[in-house]
Amino acid sequence: MRLLSFLKPLFCYGKPMAGLLVSTLAIAAGHAATYHVDPTHTNVRFAIDHFKTSTNTGGFYNLTGQLEYDRAAKIGNISLIIPLNSLMTGDKAFDIALKSADFFDIEKFPLARFESTKWYFQTANNRSEVTKVDGMLTLHGQTNPVTLTATKFNCYLSYVLKKSVCGGDFTTTIDRTKWGISKYTLLGITEKVDLTIQIEAAKQ
Structure with missing residues (x-):
């Protein structure tokens, strides 16, 4: 609210003040700390119904990327690179089969990417908490919006790394046909895929 009170007079003037407004917002955004994603603690796991009987599960591992985060300022941004060749189901x-052209076609599309576009926060007990993150998921050569729901997100001081670490778990459900992966939908394998994303990143 203090920042908004400070910025309000800037809207009362002409174009010369527009540059100052942009600069001020840039300074505010610049307070967010930068964190590098830890591949050993970051993954994407999926679950998909199998002919309305059991649930097939698997995951992608060794993700890389960067997080920018400031709880007090309610600023967040994350980019993730997902190596599809890391797929593991236990079979x-x-x-x-999943890596083939019938599904992920990893020879043609070896990587998936997620870029956040907006973070949502709520305040509880005088503490801002992440509730969800909007972003764009690029997969199989196509990009579509997704919303991740935060089941938890927190930061702590790692005594091993001697630095701040932030991370949490997020969930979402996507329609795989929107990314051009529609094999066997007519035979009973649902188009809906549940995703759980675990993220951990260390401050730089």
């Missing part, structure tokens, strides 16, 4: 034959 090598199933891994090969």
Whole structure:
């Protein structure tokens, strides 16, 4: 609110004040700390119904990327690179099938990407908490919006790394056909895929 009170008079003047407004907002955004994603603690796991019986599960690992975060200023931004060749389901034959042109087609599309566009916060007990994150998911050569719901997100001082670490768990459900992955939908494998994203990043 203090920042908004300070900025309000800037809207009462002409174009010369516009540059000052942009500069002020840039300074505010610049307070967010930068964190590098830890590949050993960051992954994307998926679950998909299998002919309305059991649920097939698997995951992608060794993700890389960067997080910018400031709880007090309610600023957040994250970019993730997902190596699709890291896919593991516990069944090598199933891994090969999912990596083929019928599904992820990793020879043609080896990477998936997520870029956040907006972070949402709520205040509880005088503490700002992340509730959800909007972003764009690029997969199989196509990009569509997704919203991640935060089940938890927190920062702590790592005594091992001697620096601040932030991380949490997020969930979402996507329609795989929007990314051009529609194999076997007519035979009973649902287009809906549940995703759980675990993120951890260390301050630089």
